[in-house]
Amino acid sequence: MYDIIIIGGGAAGLTAALYAGRGGLKALIIEKMFVGGQAATTYEVDNYPGFNERISGPDLVMKMEAHAKKFGAEIKYEDVVDVDVDSIVKTVKTNKSVYEAKVLILAMGANPKxxxxxxxxxxxxxxxxxxxxxxxxxxxxxxxxxxxxxxxxxxxxxxxxxxxxxxxxxxxxxxxxxxxxxxxxxxxxxxxxxxxxxxxxxxxxxxxxxxxxxxxxxxxxxxxxxxxxxxxAIGVVPNSGLIVKKVETNNAGYIITDENMQTNKFGVFAAGDIREKILRQIVTAAADGAIATYAAERYINENKWE
CATH class of the missing domain: 3.50.50.60 (FAD/NAD(P)-binding domain)
Structure with missing residues (x-):
């Protein structure tokens, strides 16, 4: 069983996995296609702190992926078909296998229309x-x-x-x-x-x-x-079909969380563009991922998992 399963390998998911590894937690990212999310399709990025010279989206994503893997993040490229968010142990079913974790972080992102x-x-x-x-x-x-x-x-x-x-x-x-x-x-x-x-x-x-x-x-x-x-600018669609009616969302389908990225289900957090928020950028997705894992670690410690 994993400490944390992260669904989605964008900036939020990769940062969540990075922070999990640094905290000594066993984390698994499950990504349907390729890591990076929308950032991986961005031609150039010049507003991510620390990169005063423009960097391509794919190059930035590769650095994020390498950083997460450095701290032990595991990535599986599978299609998630169902999740159990109500049990104490969270279950994620993919097209290939079934995985269990103490905590689930939803980071499936959103796509522009x-x-x-x-x-x-x-x-x-x-x-x-x-x-x-x-x-x-x-x-x-x-x-x-x-x-x-x-x-x-x-x-x-x-x-x-x-x-x-x-x-x-x-x-x-x-x-x-x-x-x-x-x-x-x-x-x-x-x-x-x-x-x-x-x-x-x-x-x-x-x-x-x-x-x-x-x-x-x-x-x-x-x-x-x-x-x-x-x-x-005709709208953005959250990739929340998997969890509609399983966690609380707004009318547009974005997941509602508190400031600690906690959803209305204990042990289930959300991070990145899939979350209800006013700004969707690489830097805010990364921040969400870090907060989600920090809050997840506290949740694990407070529940005294063996």
Whole structure:
């Protein structure tokens, strides 16, 4: 039996395993595909403390993985199909085996909603982004577009307008869904141009984003916008299907925890993008992982496991 089983090998899961190993705990990470989560698909990272020179997402993830393994973290690449969070001993069933642990840390992450366009996946990291606060600085002095009409989209547009001369804000309706204070700020900003009643029909360019084709849904007219960055802000989906109705989540499916990453089930913690929080970044995921393991260690000690 393991001390801690961590489902998910992103920044949160790897950090949780690192802290477990340093604390003398036996930890297992179960990851479906590859470690790193969204960070592994990020072209460059320049806002992770300690790396003042830009580092690629995959390189940063490799360093995190090596660090966790240095302290004894075990990683198995299997697909989790069920978990028992109600028993004292937590059980994780995969497509290959069944594992038991004293503590379970849920770190399955979240994925941004995509537009479903040709070249969207190809150009991720080469002009297509789903995180303005992560990648916006790479587009200084360049014209960009943001897709969406909610709080995140408007916040992204305002953020990008700090260093981009032009920000197109493309929304499929004729009014934003964001809170009024954000709407007012966007409409008062000369750098931001709303493109109402419109959707992005095509991404232009051969090796990177060179522009987008936009269609007006009321007139069916199309036009090309010359932009070098396309920021998609139409929502994020937590990978919480495995634990819905097993631990408490909000209406969007994010796991609700206290400040110690504790869920509503004893011995079950959550960390990273799958958790209800206001900022989803590599650094906040890592912090969540460290806190979750620290709290898990206290839980184990208080329950006097042999």
């Amino acid at each position: 995509e537009l479903g366009l040709d070249k969207e996946k190809k150009f991720r990291g080469a002009g297509v982004s789903y995180c303005a606060t992560c990648d916006g600085a790479f587009y200084r002095d360049k014209e960009v577009a943001v897709v969406g009409g909610g709080d995140t989209a408007l916040e992204d547009a305002l953020f990008l307008a700090r260093f981009c001369p032009k920000v197109y804000l493309i929304h499929r309706r004729d009014a934003f869904r964001a809170v009024k204070v954000l709407q007012d700020a966007v409409l008062e900003n000369d750098k931001i141009e709303p493109v109402w009643d419109s959707t992005v029909e095509e991404i232009l360019g051969e090796d990177q984003v060179e522009g987008i084709k936009v269609k007006n849904l009321k007139t069916n007219e199309t036009k090309d916008l010359k932009v070098e960055g396309l920021f998609v």
